[in-house]
Amino acid sequence: MSQSPISGKAYHEATKHSYLSVQIDPNYVDASTQPSPFKVYPKFYRRVKLNLNNPVHSFISLTSAITLEKIYKDSPYKLRVNPSAGALYPTEVYVQVRGIEGIVDGIYHLEVENNCLTLIYELIDDGLESYIIPGKSINGFIFLISCVYYRSSWKYQNRSMRYCLLDSGHHLGAVSASAFLHNKDIQLIFDFDKLALNSDLGFENKEFITACAVSGELQDKKIRHLRLKVPFVCGTDYFESNQFIEDAYQATALQKSRQQKIEYPQFDLDKDKFYQTVWNRRSVRRFRKESISQEDYLYIVQQLQQPIPTENYEQIEIYSVVHRVEGMTPGLYKGTYLVKTGNFNEKTGYLCINQAIAKDSAVTLFFVSDYLNYQTAMQIAGFLGQRLYLTSNYLGIQCSGIGAYYDDETQELLETNKDVLYGMVIGIQVGS
Ligand SMILES: Cc1cc2nc3c(=O)[nH]c(=O)nc-3n(C[C@H](O)[C@H](O)[C@H](O)COP(=O)(O)O)c2cc1C
Incomplete structure (x- = not known):
């Protein structure tokens, strides 16, 4: 049994999607x-x-x-x-x-x-x-x-x-x-x-x-x-x-994960409203091509930055491809830092295997990491994903996880060599 730190990366590499791999094997x-x-x-x-x-x-x-x-x-x-x-x-x-x-x-x-x-x-x-x-x-x-x-x-x-x-x-x-x-x-x-x-x-x-x-x-x-x-x-x-x-x-x-001093998040949420949010959480199926407010977006970013209560930790970097946020230049951001300007909605739709929700969203996010322990990194990405669902839904914004994307081409858009662990979308739902 291999315990080398590259083995998680090798398994991630072996499960990459590409345009060709999806054509050959569409998972029916x-x-x-x-x-x-x-x-x-x-x-x-x-x-x-x-x-x-x-x-x-x-x-x-x-x-x-x-x-x-x-x-x-x-x-x-x-x-x-x-x-x-x-x-x-x-x-x-x-x-x-x-x-x-x-x-x-x-x-x-x-x-x-x-x-x-x-x-x-x-x-x-x-x-x-x-x-x-x-x-x-x-x-x-x-x-x-x-x-x-x-x-x-x-x-x-x-x-x-x-x-x-x-x-x-x-x-x-x-x-x-x-x-x-x-x-x-x-x-x-x-x-x-x-x-x-x-x-x-x-x-x-x-x-x-x-x-x-x-x-x-x-x-x-x-x-x-x-x-x-x-x-x-x-x-x-x-x-x-x-x-x-x-x-x-x-x-x-x-494998050992990176270690950190444990810190607890502080959420200032109305408990009754949050309880309803937990019960009613759902994945969006179709977005209206409509903007969310900058205030809501910044609140969501802030919640994602709150500590994760664990000593075994892998750092997740969050890239946001902003398509429709009031007062924000469309483009690729790391947190609130603008990496490059552009309308990338058609591109993210294509990268997420032509899923319309990744094109019509307000923001399409990608979680990347340079981890030691693959299991920890992927689970922290999922944990943050749950936080993103609940924070968005709490604000009346819809959300979905995106597990299917072309890995290498997504890395190219993000200009990173780190593994892309997860994609997510947030925005305004059709019918709301
Ligand atoms: C890891 C993960 C990956 C997902 N990938 C996709 C996806 O690529 N496209 C999509 O439309 N929904 C995706 N979803 C959403 C699921 O389809 C959804 O959670 C499931 O149908 C249950 O519905 P609910 O979230 O409304 O309870 C994903 C969810 C998770 C947790």
């Missing part, structure tokens, strides 16, 4: 063969139905809740608080609860389809801390995000490695938004023994841990590794392996 799939996006443990496990009137239940439920059900081309879709590339939802959430009144100390799987917690492991002197923060115990919550990668590789094949990680970052963002609403601090952890956890949680090669978020009181106390293994339960109704994804995950699972 038969929708009726989509693997199930819900994991359900066998019915003999004990379950706790989540009640939104209970603040602890509501905190956990809002990290993953279903917020809209709709039928698209005869298939039912259940959309959630977290967005997902292609609405395939590869991510799962597990939460360890310790020392919280009214809930048995244990590791629970969040069963999103039925809005309940499934107790998959009862704690004695053991727990998740020993894999994540050895020597400490947490009275509170440890959230683990994992990916059932076949849900995404079914359609996106090797490029789904990117989407699994971006989706994980978005899911961390959803955990963080719920924490904010429930007056809880949260810390993200990316560097820990993911491989040992995959084994002890019984994931085989079909699911893998990507990140962790902890919330609660830290104590010095030695906690043991799990004394028993959790049995394997498949996260889909059927499975096909993808060796590229498994290799990419393994090679990048234990």
Whole structure:
């Protein structure tokens, strides 16, 4: 297994899109063969139905809740608080609860389809801390995000490695938004023994841990590794392996991220309005070619610059291709610094594989990075993506993630050699 710092870059390189690669392989799939996006443990496990009137239940439920059900081309879709590339939802959430009144100390799987917690492991002197923060115990919550990668590789094949990680970052963002609403601090952890956890949680090669978020009181106390293994339960109704994804995950699972001193963001948001924003968050499907105000744009930029509460960090640089912001010269910006002037809307539409939303938006953004740890960098990009969705929606501005773009040509527009990890668009929606 390679632990070289270039391996993340090699896997990113191997999943680049170009004009030619998309022509050759346009990713068509038969929708009726989509693997199930819900994991359900066998019915003999004990379950706790989540009640939104209970603040602890509501905190956990809002990290993953279903917020809209709709039928698209005869298939039912259940959309959630977290967005997902292609609405395939590869991510799962597990939460360890310790020392919280009214809930048995244990590791629970969040069963999103039925809005309940499934107790998959009862704690004695053991727990998740020993894999994540050895020597400490947490009275509170440890959230683990994992990916059932076949849900995404079914359609996106090797490029789904990117989407699994971006989706994980978005899911961390959803955990963080719920924490904010429930007056809880949260810390993200990316560097820990993911491989040992995959084994002890019984994931085989079909699911893998990507990140962790902890919330609660830290104590010095030695906690043991799990004394028993959790049995394997498949996260889909059927499975096909993808060796590229498994290799990419393994090679990048234990690399060290850059380190920073933890700082917490300060959001001055109206909680009732933000709660509604979390429930109503959606991806835009069509923009009106209309401007947003400069005040709103600057507010959004400022929110993106707020600290990310983690010691394991990779720097993300944000390029904004401004098409329609009142009082701003159209062009390529880094933050608020104008790199070059020009109307690049046709260009960004083309770069994002001819998607009209990248042409008609007010701003098309690209997140780039020169990272050590690929998994951390991609997830921080997704985390920022969730922040961008929620801040924009809070202001009545619509947003979407863009995972599909021609990598090399986008780097040329941005005049950077750094990897382009993610694209995003914001603007005014048709019909609003
Ligand atoms: C990583 C990622 C990549 C995405 N890429 C695209 C894209 O290229 N084009 C697009 O129209 N939507 C894209 N989306 C939006 C998803 O299609 C959307 O989140 C999903 O359909 C669920 O709908 P919702 O966000 O309204 O809940 C992306 C979302 C994520 C999280």
